[in-house]
Amino acid sequence: MEGHFESVERKAEAAHLGMWLFLASEVLLFGALFAVYSGCRVEFGADFVVASSHNSIAIGTTNTFVLVTSSLCAALAVHGARSGHLRRAAALLGVTVLFGLAFLVLKGVEYGEHFQSGIFPGSHYHYAELPTHGANAFFTLYYLMTALHGLHVTGGMLALGVVGHRAWRGGYSAERHLPLELSVLYWHLVDVIWLFLWPLLYLMH
Amino acid sequence: MNELMRRLLFLPPQASGFARDFDYLHYAVITVSMLGVLAVALALLWFSFKYRRRTQTTDPARPRPEPLTHAQEFGTAFGLLALFVGFWCFGVRQYAVMQRVPPGGLLVYVTAKQWMWSFDYANGNRTNETLYVPTGRTVELAMTSRDVIHSFYVPAFRIKKDVIPGRTTSVWFSAVRPGVYPIFCAEYCGLDHSVMRGRVVALTPNEFAERFERTPRAPGGATHPLAEAELGGNGELTSLAARGERVAAARGCLRCHTLDGTPHLGPSWARLYGHEVPLESGAPVVADAAYLTESMMEPLAKVHRGFSPIMPTYRGILQPAETAALVELIRSLADAPIQPTAPLVSADAPAVTLPTALDGGIAP
Amino acid sequence: MTAPSLTLPRTVEEPPLLAPAAPADYLHGGGVRSWLLTRDHKRIAVMFLGATSLSLLLGGILALLLRVELLTPGPTIMSAGAYNRSFTMHGIVMVFMFMIPAIPTVFGNFLLPLMLGARDVAFPRLNLASFYVYLLGSAITLTSLVAGGADMGWTFYVPYSTTSPSAVANVAFGVFVLGLSSVMTGINFIVTVHTMRTAGLSWHRLPLFVWSLYGTSIIQVLATPVLGMSLLLVAADRLFGIGIFDPALGGDPLLFQHLFWFYSHPAVYIMILPAMGVISEVVCVYSRNPPASYRAIAYSSLGIALVGFLTWGHHLFVAGMSLFDGAVFGVLSMFVAVFSAIKVFTWTATLRRGSVSFETPMLYFFWFMFLFAFGGMTGVAVATSSLDIHWHDTYFVVAHFHFIMVGGTLTAYLAALHYWFPKFFGRRYNERWATIASVTVFVGFVLTFVPQFLLGNAGMPRRYYAYPPEFQWLNVLSTGGASILAAGMLLTLVELGYALAAGPRTERNPWGSRSYEWLSASPPPTENFENELVIARGPYDYHLPE
């Protein structure tokens, strides 16, 4: 079970470090977009502020609460797994996935509203109220960042779904549930990234 | 000595004011570098001779050589750092000289496109591939590209600057003696990158004035027919500033800007070029070609204090040649008389709403 | 990190020497399937050796074609379009398919667990996956050849790369996937160094090659995603017109250059750091000496990895970057040069009071030292902002980075290949032929690239298909040098191929090294070590009897 590791602890340590390194590279993947965003923000300042107020602050804030709460459920699931309540952990993961789904649905609603008023990324943009290049750049970045984040949400939901299913079927124990812990770590990262996307895309004025 | 080093290093002639200074730094840096490499090579040779293995059998245990001390390590590190930072000090000073264009020179507008250079002069002349300049006078090039990134490179002047679509970059030089110097495109720009060449012809001031400034038509290159067509002209060659007036009228600039210092919705163009512009945010900037171009392309980036941020962008609407004509128009008004009593902004300026899409909106 | 304990008895518990008829080594046993699905780091390393060698061959053939084309100022053997596609492919293949992966995936994979006294890397399955991702990425990249080639240069500068009528998107996706492989290897190595060290192996007893791999891996994990994202943006721009970098849509082409060099400058250190590790090992073995300063070499690897992130702006000195950024990036670039220079001095001082012999790897060490010092000092020169104005995008820069990347990385790669050849395959190469090949490579190399420095001084821009006739004789010299270099590489291939097939068998530790990888049999058994290793001395303790 431990493969070539000398002990369970060593294996857990290695897996945790590996996961954190993976998360680090994920952050840098978003980091590239954050860098583009900061460059454009300095270049287009006012346009960005005007454009960001066209995003629905209600949906954005609701989504923030949704993700934060889902993170709590995921953390409680790990807590449950550690104290041996695997069924409870599985149920909590199920709730987490549902929250993730709610997040995506709200995001979809927002995308729909944007599409209706002609806010498309890049050269397909034709929103008559904000014909500036700055607004165009803002919404292109909005789509890039939220779509990449949405992909990560989807990936996280899949991972949580798989480990939740396995936890429900009794595949883990209080001592051995490494995949569950790692998937939840990933979910928290998805949350952390949203914590920064929210002020940058919704809260400027 | 200078000539010897220059030939040893295969450098082109030093044909601009700062080329000689740049080359002196070049000699210093290269000489120090090569001496460093030589020292390393000699040390290696000496050690590998002196400490060569003398027996093929396993040698007996030798005393462990003392490792380098902290003092040696840090001494080397700081010594090297001081040397390198010394290079940097000289380098960055020269770099700043090249980046900051001295005022009052001859301004020529450069347009790059795949795969050709063209040059617009204030008097309306336009040449392709050949840039005529007088010796002994600062020449400023305001450069922009129609398609991809190019790079304007004259080895004999030791100048190079990327030419970027949608922006104006500047580079300057003063030719020290008459001659013909090649221009290369140094940034890879597609199929015919390597033949996107041109030449600078430096003439004596007299010859330049005689052959070039008086006649409206360029001595070498033909007038670009497209330039006139773009500007909606009737084919007769007029000064660049006059073309700028036509562009300003055709593109609706004059609906908000005036040419005589009268305040209107936007800042007047009289006495604007080369003057400090107070900004809504932050420190003032000097209105040069780069700022004026930026203000056409990204009007809201640096808004003149006291004016509403209402100007729409002209990116994708104004052609590079039109931009050049407008900048030249504004430059020609740099010393225009201004009504001394006119307030900066009239108190009863009509309230305006954000204009919707310009004719045709932004480029699809 | 714990300091090395000095109180432990300086003895080594070694596994008993394997008898000649010992159980099969890692090379034997199992069919093709067992190789393709192996999780053994050594077999994966050998597969990587095959794959990266093919890449080197492809990149080398392209380079030779380019040099032949440049024999005359006008068209020689190909059209301008074909030339542009060839130099693009040469750059892409050499950088992303050979230079970046070669030393970590071949020598790192093979030696890291051995040097740590471990059975394998931390995540063997991830390791195998990294190999297949590498193959997939290479395959996607090479589909561009079928699609007519890509002509944007390995730097992908927008807006040319977003408007070029060629297969840019294939290459962008391919390089993205190659980057994924790079990240996987990086994560694996960092975790391995942290968790797989055997008993007694403290951080200060790690062989220097491990330190350099560790620094490399940090860069791989942190910088590669940025490149991946910027290439995806280029591909997305071509496919859907997102316009982030497109000036016609209000985008800023310089933003792309920032992102690109944020990865690609540290990537230079991904290429050179493992090479520095190899050189550190080689110089100690063949001078029978510990490094003149273990600390200096180990910590400067980390220093390079971290400060390397602060210097990307020096690629934008003439790109219309602000004077402020120009000054800042200029001085930071000088800092990173100091770390490399310290290493050069330390390696030189390592020979002092040693017992120096001149086998082929040591010859490559001398070539490396000369070329790297030369290339490094010209690096300081091009980092001097005002001088860079004249040199930027000319053949001077081409020669400079070839000195570092080929002169540095390739010579170290060849040194490693010869030095660890007995470890990999249990056979010896022929010293005489290897020496001839090595000298040929060096002479060819110098003759290829020294004229290019002068061409750059004279003002010949890079990526030029046609050039003014006064540049011809230097170009002819360079092409002549390239053919000698090619002959040297071919000779190396033949000589090592012969050694692989028919070289004499070797003993466990033919060079008398004290590094831990030689404590296992050569070639090692699948489990690496018979018994668990307990380390009680440093890897360079040549003052102790073995």
Add this chain to the structure above:
Amino acid sequence: MERETSKSRERAWPLVLAWVALAVLTSLSFGARYLPLGVFATPVALAIAVAKACVVLTWFMQLRREATSVRLLVWVVTFTVVLACAGVMGDVAFR
């Protein structure tokens, strides 16, 4: 086994408290949206985001439990991202 046993003794209420803190900070950030903060609006919003990220890292992701190397990694990553953004902003702002 120390890691495992210490985990099982842990209580759940710090997690809930962390969630409360996050909710409060989110509301704060939402409220700050409507204050006339001028140029400070974005820095304030980002500072609150950093605080929230710290809460998630500390209590949800349990950074305290991880090895020193992981904590170091978090710093290095933060530094790298800030560096990338600052370098780009520095160029755009000053050119």
